[in-house]
Amino acid sequence: MSLSERIRGHFQASIETKQRTLETSLPQIVAAIEHMVAVLRAGNKVLSCGNGGSAADAQHFAAELTCRFERERPGLAAISLTTDTSALTAIGNDYAFEQIFSKQVQALARPGDLLLAISTSGNSANVVQAIEAMHTAGGSVLALTGRDGGKIAKLLTPGDLELRSASHVTARIQETHLVFLHCLCDGVDEVMYPDN
Numbered sequence: 001m002s003l004s005e006r007i008r009g010h011f012q013a014s015i016e017t018k019q020r021t022l023e024t025s026l027p028q029i030v031a032a033i034e035h036m037v038a039v040l041r042a043g044n045k046v047l048s049c050g051n052g053g054s055a056a057d058a059q060h061f062a063a064e065l066t067c068r069f070e071r072e073r074p075g076l077a078a079i080s081l082t083t084d085t086s087a088l089t090a091i092g093n094d095y096a097f098e099q100i101f102s103k104q105v106q107a108l109a110r111p112g113d114l115l116l117a118i119s120t121s122g123n124s125a126n127v128v129q130a131i132e133a134m135h136t137a138g139g140s141v142l143a144l145t146g147r148d149g150g151k152i153a154k155l156l157t158p159g160d161l162e163l164r165s166a167s168h169v170t171a172r173i174q175e176t177h178l179v180f181l182h183c184l185c186d187g188v189d190e191v192m193y194p195d196n
Contacts (some may be wrong), residue, residue: 014175019169020132020166021176029180030162032142033187036052039114039140040188045077047109049101050118053174054144055082061181070088071187073193079108081130111138119143120173122150131155144180146173 001009001167036155039046048063049060058080065078082088083105092105105115115134122145131141143152143161147168156162162169165176 010171011170013172017165017167017169017176018179020090021164021179024065024166025163025180028161028163029183029187032163032180033184033191035140035142035161036114036184036188036192039112040076040192042112043077044110044112044114044139045079046114046118047079047081047105047134048115048118048142049081049104049127051082051124051126053170054118054120054124056178057144057174057181058116060080060178061116061185063117064181064185065188069182069189071189071193071196073189073196076188081105081108089154096127101126102133105130105133105137107136109134109139113137113139115139115141117141117143117152118177119147119150119152120170120177122147122152124152128152128155144177146170146176 048062050058060081061152062078062080065076068077081101087104088100091100115130116130117127128151135157143154143156143162145152145162146165149162149164153162163180165173167173
């Protein structure tokens with residue numbers, strides 16, 4: 001197979017994954033936007049976390065809310081739990097890597113806050129513990145997953161939401177997660193600041 005054929009295959013697989021995901025997830029995306037708007041309008045915040053590429057997505061999303069997405073508007077309250085190297089290394093060293101997000105959730109979360117929990121497998125131990133900590137804190141969870149949703153899908157309560165990529169391939173799941181995040185950013189802006 002030539003490089004051109006491999007590249008064409010990646011594009012085609014990405015398109016097909018996004019189409020399948022849209023067919024199964026559109027109502028959940030709308031519900032996630034509406035829930036996030038309610039959280040932010042109530043004066044609460046969004047915390048985000050994930051590992052590797054999902055850590056980058058968590059950071060990207062928090063930046064889009066606190067700065068802006070595609071329209072001018074006031075900053076919205078969001079914190080990525082993946083960016084403070086002092087906290088991450090202290091918690092990882094003094095406790096365990098599995099607690100790097102949950103300890104921050106315990107410190108920062110308040111009732112009514114939302115945790116954006118990103119895991120391509122749905123099984124990331126530190127994201128699982130962050131979800132448990134957010135439930136204890138009285139907040140809700142929006143999980144971005146793939147495959148079968150893993151352990152995370154089983155942890156979610158009726159007040160939580162899941163957006164699941166219709167793929168078992170990590171790259172395709174991550175590509176879909178980015179579309180989910182951009183839909184969330186655009187939807188929040190459209191609902192909260194329609195005239196901007």
